[in-house]
Amino acid sequence: MSAVRCIAALFFVVPLAAVAAQELGPIFALVPSNGSNGVLATTREGLYLAQPDGRLTLHVKRDGGFVALAADPSDANILYGSGPAGGLLHSDDGGKRWQRQSQNGPESFTLLTVSPTDGKHLYGVADALYASKDSGRTWTRSGDAPDKLMNISASSSGLYAGTEEGLRFSTDDGASWRPASMLGIPVTMFSAEPDGTLYSFQFGQGLLKAHEPELAWTPLANAFGGQAILVMARNGNQLFAATHIGKLFVSADDGRSWQAINRPRGPESAAEKRGEKLFAASCQACHGSAGIGEAPQFRKSMQGLAPALDDSAHAWHHSDQQLQNTILMGSPVPNSRMVAFEEHLSPDDAADLVAYMKSLWNERALRCQGAKHMSPGCMTH
Numbered sequence: 001m002s003a004v005r006c007i008a009a010l011f012f013v014v015p016l017a018a019v020a021a022q023e024l025g026p027i028f029a030l031v032p033s034n035g036s037n038g039v040l041a042t043t044r045e046g047l048y049l050a051q052p053d054g055r056l057t058l059h060v061k062r063d064g065g066f067v068a069l070a071a072d073p074s075d076a077n078i079l080y081g082s083g084p085a086g087g088l089l090h091s092d093d094g095g096k097r098w099q100r101q102s103q104n105g106p107e108s109f110t111l112l113t114v115s116p117t118d119g120k121h122l123y124g125v126a127d128a129l130y131a132s133k134d135s136g137r138t139w140t141r142s143g144d145a146p147d148k149l150m151n152i153s154a155s156s157s158g159l160y161a162g163t164e165e166g167l168r169f170s171t172d173d174g175a176s177w178r179p180a181s182m183l184g185i186p187v188t189m190f191s192a193e194p195d196g197t198l199y200s201f202q203f204g205q206g207l208l209k210a211h212e213p214e215l216a217w218t219p220l221a222n223a224f225g226g227q228a229i230l231v232m233a234r235n236g237n238q239l240f241a242a243t244h245i246g247k248l249f250v251s252a253d254d255g256r257s258w259q260a261i262n263r264p265r266g267p268e269s270a271a272e273k274r275g276e277k278l279f280a281a282s283c284q285a286c287h288g289s290a291g292i293g294e295a296p297q298f299r300k301s302m303q304g305l306a307p308a309l310d311d312s313a314h315a316w317h318h319s320d321q322q323l324q325n326t327i328l329m330g331s332p333v334p335n336s337r338m339v340a341f342e343e344h345l346s347p348d349d350a351a352d353l354v355a356y357m358k359s360l361w362n363e364r365a366l367r368c369q370g371a372k373h374m375s376p377g378c379m380t381h
Helices: 003-011 268-281 319-331 347-358 363-367 369-375
Strands: 030-032 040-044 047-049 056-061 066-072 075-082 089-091 111-114 120-124 129-132 140-143 149-154 160-165 166-170 187-190 197-202 206-211 218-221 230-233 238-243 248-251
Touching: 030 066, 030 075, 030 238, 040 066, 075 111, 111 149, 120 149, 149 230, 166 187, 187 319, 197 230, 268 347, 319 347
Parallel strands: 030 230, 066 111, 149 187, 187 230
Antiparallel strands: 030 040, 040 047, 047 056, 066 075, 075 089, 111 120, 120 129, 129 140, 149 160, 160 166, 187 197, 197 206, 206 218, 230 238, 238 248
16 A cells, blocks of 8 residues: 555545545655756656646656656766556656666565665665665665555665654664654654755654754644645755645745645635635634644644645535535534634625635636535546
8 A cells, every 4th residue: 555545544634535636646756856946746647847836747757657766865867766567767867768777676666765875775665675785776675664654765874764653763774673753653754865854744743853863853844734744855945845635835944834836826806815814814723824724733632623625625525605604604513613703704704715715726626616526527536
């Protein structure tokens, strides 16, 4: 089972089945794109170039797409990838052309990482953990991957593994693993940089940063609502992240604040702009900036979290009138935190709020709003 599917089953906050269509679908890995200020994103179609200004370009189309991707930290033109079959693939021109590299080993890897101190030293996950010391030409089974593995990342001191049960660390190429944190909470993303800087996304805590060898984690951001970061990459001074539902984000301040890349148009009309102001005053405290939803908190109940009101959850499953009724009269669910606002907001205010919410939806959410979301052309793939 892929990490994307595992994360949806684990969290239930923004399940894949509730999600409106993304431009790219599930994103399995990100690497810096040499010659641009964006990143390459692996999808079932191939490689996309995603740039901070929102442009998404199909970089390379490949049957079956890519399920794993890693870049040589010393040369971003050298990439290693894997699809559903075909062994380890190699590119020396930034992903434009690919050829088979592996002479033995698994026919497909679900995760790949490259040592930051030796670009020829690769690790890959298939039915077990494999290592290569000749740029992926030959592979040896180095150990078992930790249970409930989400991701791996090589650092100068060893190999990290993010799992559903916490962070693990190995100094012997994965032959043995020990806990790197005593919290025991899901680590959905882990990224080690050549200078010893570490980033992790931990469920209920958000994005954190540390430095080897101390591993003293500093919180950076927990503003992704019910979404969890699965993969992250740096290009220059910008960080790029993709969540478990295929949403892309970029940060220019080392992860403290983030902007969505593949986002809908946002408020333009007078009604939408009025609704934006009303949302900031009455809704944002619970439903998050731009309706991204309430983020879960470590050791706190997930029950009753304020849902996302953009296109990442199920707001678009309801008609305009249903949404307006909920705003004015509150949720019909017993003990819901969504109280009635009819004493503070007028019907026109509620209509403006819904107009603003819909400016945050993508084309398919708008087209499939309400009862139509169950029609064959609107169901999530």
